[in-house]
Amino acid sequence: MTAESSRITARDGVRADARRNRERILVAARAVFAEHGIDAPMATVARRAGVGVATLYRHFPTRDALVRGAFAQQMETCARALTEALAAPDPWQGFQQLVETVCALQREERGFPAAFVAAFPESTSEHAQSRQRAERDLTTLVRRAQASGALRADFHPSDLAVVLLAHCGLVTALPDDGAASQRLVAYLLQSFRTDTANKPLPPPTTLTLRSLPIATDSTGPSRCPDPR
Amino acid sequence: MTAESSRITARDGVRADARRNRERILVAARAVFAEHGIDAPMATVARRAGVGVATLYRHFPTRDALVRGAFAQQMETCARALTEALAAPDPWQGFQQLVETVCALQREERGFPAAFVAAFPESTSEHAQSRQRAERDLTTLVRRAQASGALRADFHPSDLAVVLLAHCGLVTALPDDGAASQRLVAYLLQSFRTDTANKPLPPPTTLTLRSLPIATDSTGPSRCPDPR
């Protein structure tokens, strides 16, 4: 989105320590969000970053701003993936790549899924238009894949949201090695194709129904009593 | 599970008002959990039930106990669905029915999905064995469906957990009319069949990517500022 976020060089009228702290905070936020979910206390992020709470709040006035800042890079990766998908020679390949890339991102960067879901309703001025563009591109991608005959005709662009949200839920619920996630993606992609040739799936989860490390709240791997 | 919960008759050594309050609390809990997620304050449940907090805690010492109590009926329905699925004449039909029943339950009883996920790791004495039995039955169901030739051979019983958790995530993220949920279930069921005849799907979600009423936390439909 905004290209400035990668300008870590110098002259932008911001003092060096401020810029340094901002980066530290973002790194810390990603780590903490991954460990305890995006509802983790702001103070925890601050401590992890080695800064005071006031500094944290100065850079990111709300938790929302922090979350958005922390995962801006991932969001950008998603946008890039979409562009690349549209550029792919084979429409189906592009479609598949997009789904797999975004899902891989969701499963690798813990905390991102929650942020991803939480970010949906946001209708900020700038983001609104980029979202609109994304939506248009997605529709194009779908139509192209359908025209090529590989994607079933009754697939609806909104189904992509369904897939992404369901996948979010899955990886949020069980932060395992990703076997379950890959399994789900493979199943879904197969059902989207017109010629479902029952291609081989990634190996199933080894987990039994009991032995799932799941917590009540958002992302945290377990009810840990605050490791302060 | 425990059959006593449905014994609302009389003689069980419990005073009438106590029994009445217990029921009121359960009703209130389901309502509140549906509205604000299972992390809603205990006091809110108490107020809704028209009882004091102490009474709430007396009946359900922990939030976990309350959640379990509130959705015991739904859990039982799940168990019954499994039994019925095994009794179905056509193995595939049974398999399909099970998935659809459980998913329908998840989408209809708001708050239940979160409870469902949260309940997984629990290894209580009594529940442990009933879970084990459920697991065995599920495996049987899968094997039978595979033997009949309708269910793909590489389907693994753990895939059922994958489906259920993903579906939980979806309905939790967007508490809409259920179109998305039905869509997902249909896609998945199709990819599980050996002869994927591209049968018609339920209609797609009408939602666009922006316009999703999603909150950061568990189940609540929106960031509502406490309607106390």
Place this chain on the structure above:
DNA sequence: TCTTAAGCGGACGCAATCGTCCGTTTGGGC
């Protein structure tokens, strides 16, 4: 009706998190 113990409810103490205020430190221009 009387008795009594089970049941009730709200006030209270405790803990966690939020977000701000304000005195102190420091980067970087001169």
Place this chain on the structure above:
DNA sequence: GCCCAAACGGACGATTGCGTCCGCTTAAGA
């Protein structure tokens, strides 16, 4: 090296949720 505005950090008051304690109420048996 000096200066000052920008940046920092921690203490603090406010808010919210938890779970218990204790005096009052009431169901139900005699």
